Amino acid sequence: FSFAQTLAFMHMAVGQEKSDGDRAVGGMLVYPTDGSHWMSLRDLSLAVSRRGHRVVVALPATGNLMVGETPGLDSETFPVPLVDKHNLLDTFLREVVFRETDGVTEFTFKSLESMNKRFAAMCDSLLGNVAVMQRLRAHNFEVLLADPIDPCGAILSDALGLPSIFLMRGIPCNIDLKAAHCPAPSSYVPQSMSGFTDHMSFTERVTNMFMGLKQDHLCIDFLLKRFDELARRHLGRDVTAMELLSNASIWLHRTDFVFDYPRPTMPNMVNVGGLTSDDARPLPQDLEEFMQSSEEHGVVVVSFGSIVSAIPYRIANVLAEGLGRIPQKVIWRYEGPTLENLSNNTKVMSWLPQRDLLAHAKTRVFVTHGGSHGIFEAICYGVPMLGLPLFGDQFENLARMQSKGAALVLNIHSLDAGSLASSISTIATHKSYKEKASLLSRLHHDHPQKPMDRAVFWVEFVMRHGAEHLRVAAHHLTWYQEAGFDVAAFLLAAIVLVTSVFIALITICCRWLCRAKHRNATVSKGMAASKKH
Known part of the structure; x- marks a missing residue:
């Protein structure tokens, strides 16, 4: 355990909610990030609220795919440039998710640029x-919670004079590691979206190092540049977004080393991977039947996430044809026109209780x-996976699960019904996939605290003490x-100096010896000549 995790273990009582008389009353401001990032921020915010703290979300008025009014959380709404969220979603699905590319290049450059512009416009409107x-400011908050994939949270925390806590899964270019001054040796820490494992060949290590240099340029000169300008303009001083991110009190990483490759961490980095995965509920009667x-x-559970x-x-x-060929029954989250190949074994739903379904004893395979979030839920309940990655870090997420023996991965763009059915059957019938998934589940659960309790503890810790x-x-x-x-440089200069002095002394000695030898030879010749005469 790191120091942070050990200290959290000593305060395990945080997992128990306080009575009304004992509840701490404080204040937390949440700067939300849209999409699936909001799910973790929302759940942690609700957990902090249940501890008796006042939690307020700075809520953009329009243009949100998922962020909205949440029962149990207060909000301060601010106007933003008008964005049609339906057009935004359609563009995202058409140009990023279901555009046939290698997934990595498209996500890194095109979609990040679009996302970056949107984040910056909203940030400028708020500040x-x-x-x-x-x-x-009138709320007198004690701490700010944000996802650092949108650097506006760091600027806002500085503008309000609040300590910041960043909850995150990953940031392009490993900005979090750079901001926290966390070592990340390129010899065994793969760059984000590189596709490499922690066991790299020489060629891969060379590529990984150059990718790191390239990503440094991408992030500093491309992604953060807009926020550098926003920070200077709204804070009134010469400061960069990276400097503001580095002021974070605590980094809550949605990481667990049963999912991620082991790497160095820092004292103010806390792993809370799977914080939204626990506490499954019984299924509604129709689903249970x-x-x-x-x-x-x-049963096979099929879901492509909260947006897709x-x-x-x-x-x-x-997909419908392939799912119809397997003996298992299927529950599929799908919104769209009626499918001509849909079989009787498949139940289609516009929304499904994914976590509760994965926790059910009858679930055999998760198609994801x-x-x-979905992978952590599958790990939590020991369900093997069939992966159909679409964009971003999903490719390397599933590659890690495949390397651990808990998943198979297919290309959704070249998918055919036969390969889908045979892959599901392989996972369902070969015990090794279930055994590997169950092992990951046991390792994930064998901790002194649940991830959510650990995250709440550190939020309250910063409220009480800060984390300087x-x-x-x-x-x-x-x-x-x-x-x-x-x-x-000093040691090199010292070595050069000592070596130079040594060489100079040797040179002087050699010259002295040569001159002495020459003089002796001259004297000897003179004496010999005298004897002849």
Whole structure:
């Protein structure tokens, strides 16, 4: 365990909700990030609220795919440039998710640029709205919670004078590691979206190093540049977004080393992978009856996440045909036109209780796009997976699960009904997939605290104490001091100096010896000549 996790273990009582008389009353501001990122922020915010703290969400008025009014959370709404969320979703599905590319390049450059512009426009609207900012200051919050994939949270925390807590799964270019001054040796820490494992060949290590250099340029000169300008304009001083991100009190990483490759962490980094995965509930009666009707064959759960419930008709028909060929029953989250290949064994729903279904004893296989929430839920309940990645980090998420023996991965664009059916049958009938998934589940659960309890503890810890004592001294060093280049330069200069002095002394000695030898030879010749005479 890290220091942060050990200290959290010593305060395990945080998992028990306080009585009304004992509840702490504080305040937390949440700057939300749209899409699936909001799910983790929302659930942690609700958990903090249940502890008796006032939680307020800075809510954009329009243009949200998922962020909205949440029962149990207060909100401060601010106007933003008008965005049609239906057009936004259609563009996202057409140009990013279901466009046939390698997934990585398209996500890194095109979709990140679009997302970056949208984040910056919303940020500018909030920071420039004097009335809203005054209302936020009047709340006297104690801490700000945000996902650092949108750097606006870091700017807002500085503008309000609040300590920041960042809850995240991953950021392009490993910005979080750079901001926290966390070592990330390229020899065994693969760059985000590189597709490499932690066991790289020499060629892969070379590529990984150059990818890191390229991503540094991408992030500093491309992704963060807009936010550097916003920070300088709204904070009134020369500061960068990276500097503001580095002020984070605590980094809550949705990471678990049964899912992710082991790597170094820092004292103010806390792993809370799977914080939304626990506490499954009993299924509604109709779903329970459907599950039980599957008898010994069991059920396959199919879901492509919270946003991607509507998929191209051609791909949906291939999926429907393949699912119709397996003996298991199927529950599929799907929104779209009626499918001509849909079979009687398949139940289609516009929404499904994914976590509760994965926790059910009759579930045999989870067909997933590879989002981190779904994978953590599958790990939590020991369900093997068939992966059909669509974009972003889903490719490497599923590659990790496949390398651990708990998943198979197919290309959704070249998918045919036969390969889908045979892959599901392989996972369902070969015991090794279930055994590997069950092992990951046992490792995930064998901790002194649940991930959500650990996350709530650290939010309250920062409210009480801050976390300055967990920040390494590297934050106060220049880049060349942190890398040890100044010491290396001194040692190199010392070696050069000592070597130069040594060579000079040797040269002087050699010259002296040569001159002495020459003088001796001259004297000897003179003496010999005298004897002849």
